[in-house]
Amino acid sequence: MRFKFPLIAISLEITMIVLFQLFVHYDTEQKPNSNKSTNVDFELYPLFQDVHVMIFVGFGFLMTFLKKYGFSSVGINLLIASLGLQWGTLVQGLLHTHGNKIHVGIKSMINADFSTATVLISFGAVLGKISPIQMLIMAIIEITVFAGNEHLVVEIFEASDVGASMTIHAFGAYFGLAVAGVLYRPGLRRGHDNEESVYHSDLFAMIGTLFLWMFWPSFNSAIADPGEKQYKAIINTYFSLAACVLAAYAFSSLVEHRGKLDMVHIQNATLAGGVAVGTCADMDINPYGSMIIGSIAGMVSVLGFKFLTPFFATTLRIQDTCGVHNLHGLPGLIGGLAGIVAVAMGASDTSTVAMQAAALGTSVGTALVGGLITGLILRIPIWGQPSDQNCYDDSVYWESPVFHHLRSSKPKSNIKEANGTKQIDPESVASSLKCLILEQFPENQ
Amino acid sequence: MRFKFPLIAISLEITMIVLFQLFVHYDTEQKPNSNKSTNVDFELYPLFQDVHVMIFVGFGFLMTFLKKYGFSSVGINLLIASLGLQWGTLVQGLLHTHGNKIHVGIKSMINADFSTATVLISFGAVLGKISPIQMLIMAIIEITVFAGNEHLVVEIFEASDVGASMTIHAFGAYFGLAVAGVLYRPGLRRGHDNEESVYHSDLFAMIGTLFLWMFWPSFNSAIADPGEKQYKAIINTYFSLAACVLAAYAFSSLVEHRGKLDMVHIQNATLAGGVAVGTCADMDINPYGSMIIGSIAGMVSVLGFKFLTPFFATTLRIQDTCGVHNLHGLPGLIGGLAGIVAVAMGASDTSTVAMQAAALGTSVGTALVGGLITGLILRIPIWGQPSDQNCYDDSVYWESPVFHHLRSSKPKSNIKEANGTKQIDPESVASSLKCLILEQFPENQ
């Protein structure tokens, strides 16, 4: 990291500034009656802020469940989302305007935040196993591919995907899984000591879960047509998520040892309803339709964590750290299929079954191809990858007073001789203890 | 829990879906000029989201103060609020439309979230002592009773209670206290080792406190009449809460050992001003009037924690885990009385003193009767109640890597003989240490 990371980060930022200088202008400039039209956009500002919270707090804290990887989860999330939203503004804008001036406003900010979501989802699949430099590279490539696929789905196919079940969730998941497959680490096939949570890291992750859960109606409605469709997207997502929670809790208890609940399921599967209702959120599917979609997604997501993740890790040789296949992949597919069914049943008049199916197919296909190529680029051994032993460990990339104690000396004999009798030396025991505890519970210091 | 919990949860969700299929439709369908009217509602969406955050993050994290009960606090909160908002939509809707089609929109979502608040308040009184199954049952019963009482107060009495001091806060508190009284556990009369906080669990609880505190103006104004009344509800709540903080800090320091502040008071009593100003929040009480109400509520709440909670636990045999009587019960009563005084002084032209008093009386009365009956149902020994020893302990209902270590073996002798001299065996000490620490500080692993 010594110079590579700062140089790459600075170069990227300078490139962004130059490209923004060439292409990007305020939205207000293009409109004659700017006051009127900005007000329409300004109504979206609270929804933008909800999405913004999902991207930075939601995704960031959701990944803090690992006991020694909280700094990277929330910190690298902030880094790549900040890069991604600048790059997303550019590529989405250039595709949309065919290379002309890009006009930014609340709506483009929402779309830019959306584009970063794909990378953050993929980040979950490779969490703990790649370097900050690799993440910067992945962000640039993935957002480019995403913008291309989204353009295809929305502009060419004219398919419906208001909550982006296909173009963001399925796309991000399968892109990440492809990368994780190429970067497979045989040394971690039996797991890693650091790949587990501690009590409070699981609580930090719940902060992420809840802010994603609560603001998902804004995610699925932010770019919907104003009026009735936007309204329906909010209502459908609200009820889908509520039903999903019941299903996730029920199946978590059903598949677990002695009927207990599993924190991994609660943190993730409760959100599957938001993903799965995304494609048809603004359609006329009725609240009970959303609840059926949400229930199925919650159930499938838990079953995925229980049965598919181990299968992926061993047989398919894909190590999916956060289980993004269960939270975004499978529910994204359910969302795409639900969209096809809804269109077939006449819930939408703006899309066709064929176009919905094409959208789902290209989203998954583009993701897999894009992910494989990205994985090959990231395998080049010049990006500061952590060794197997250093995986899932913040101290590799983070300097902090917290980690200084870990470098202190090993315990020595704690028995001293005094007056001919052996006694435990309290001072020495205290120091040994601190050292031992810090080795085993680094989250304390 | 093995099969009972999942079967009950799945049955409840299927019932919800069937009832929604029969009764629930989009709000937009009933209105001819839907675009216009949804826009009025859409202005409430940011307030809905604030309330949503209070319900899921506010109430959820406020209860994470217990050192070993954070998963259940935030997790069961999510479960019962998700069930509750579906059931609340149904019972409130059926009462309102007299059994006809229910039309859901932003306003009904706010009311559905409100209805769950009653159960979450009652949850605080029995926290750590009842099972997830019991919570599901309590949610169904309590929301039904709440909807009945609210219908009586709002539609029949036509009383004012915009921030629901009486119908939600006093109701939820006294319902929960009645349940806690029926479920009294003599075995816990001298407290429980787990019934205390650790440093970071108190900080997690402050996340809940702050999100409740900040968004309370939205809670008290969300269903107010648009325009001047809604505006006043925001302003009054803002100043009531600010004054309440000063009073809570002052009295916390005054009643505590050597003038220190008590974290329990800061987490809870600072919110009493939001509860107490609820009934008259949209009335013409002036900002200084709100500040007087807030100050009194902050003071009374601290005194309640100091003197009433021990009295309740010993003499009345009601164990109130979170002290909901001091945060919701007493301030709810103050709110009801403040409403009576405000109406008597002419601050409102839509209600009478008699109707306000009737509303307060029936809210408390219905809550006590409903709580007693619910308590008796929950006493039936088939709901997977935790034993006294297992109270306030997540590991009873949660599976997590976190708890695996707790089942590891006990420490053995750590002294080994080498070359005829006794030495401490570092390996063995390290393993013993880990085991010992995990027993005493389970929050680490």
Add this chain to the structure above:
Amino acid sequence: MRFKFPLIAISLEITMIVLFQLFVHYDTEQKPNSNKSTNVDFELYPLFQDVHVMIFVGFGFLMTFLKKYGFSSVGINLLIASLGLQWGTLVQGLLHTHGNKIHVGIKSMINADFSTATVLISFGAVLGKISPIQMLIMAIIEITVFAGNEHLVVEIFEASDVGASMTIHAFGAYFGLAVAGVLYRPGLRRGHDNEESVYHSDLFAMIGTLFLWMFWPSFNSAIADPGEKQYKAIINTYFSLAACVLAAYAFSSLVEHRGKLDMVHIQNATLAGGVAVGTCADMDINPYGSMIIGSIAGMVSVLGFKFLTPFFATTLRIQDTCGVHNLHGLPGLIGGLAGIVAVAMGASDTSTVAMQAAALGTSVGTALVGGLITGLILRIPIWGQPSDQNCYDDSVYWESPVFHHLRSSKPKSNIKEANGTKQIDPESVASSLKCLILEQFPENQ
């Protein structure tokens, strides 16, 4: 603290209530067509809530990074912001109306929240070294001086400072540094054992960082002119912050040992872009202009933490606990200078270079003089100041079950004789361990 603190707090609150009774009325009363005009204001309510979250969760949690000072950080933050918003409403109102009736509404609530930000910034400079009583006094004085300076800058100079880079950030930082200089503690010149973070306290601090970062566009646009200017303030802040993150990460890695990232930089310097773009946020500086300002601010902030903070602590004898000079002071100056440059380049038609320079000068000057005087008042030894040894330690001002264990007895010999052989006594070791661990890791209990 025994009686002084509660008496001062109660007296202040009673004073506030009396002054509110005399001066403060609802905004709606002054307007004939109240419905119309409140709607304009009501559009600002979501922005107010974002600012509210920044003040209470953002500032509060940002300061929880210290391992033993989380209760005070988030708790005293709540106390002084609650007092400050009442006092800010009064002094800003009285200055604005020249002593006549004050009309409160959403806009005055935003301004009141803003006025508290100055004290919370100064709080960061003296964090851990002063008592709650001292903070109450500082809040009253600083907000008065702030309101005077702001009146000068906005009403007399008619300078632009929409995001308050000068009047809040530079002002708050230099005020706090002046206080910290006067209250210099030679006993802490070599640091303090408590002045460090633990792993989870750094994660709590990231909650503060992220909520500040995400909602900063609302902070910089909340009091902007509606329409185009407000729109630009949102967009410029969004891009400035994104660019700032890249710069902060790059320079953190560049200046640190072996290219690692430093959590202190990530928590603070990533926000410098929001501060620095404040003055010219609503001007026509183009998105790429904001990104240049943000990048420079991120870089300067990291360099400040690395090189200036040690220089301040040793040579200038100013101990700046949170490094507010690097987060608010320097970026505030950059903001003021950027404003001068932007006005000189014609990006604004409402202000002049001279007036911008005058605004910057008086903001810093007033802050230094006000801070010096406040520091002298706070040095009077009657305000319950903590001793050097008790600095950065919650247990001085907070009562909590958490701290009880710390007062338990010291470890004794853990070896017992049984059957003539020396053995370690497990019971005794367990108790000694608990005691030792609690001494060294008080955050556990």
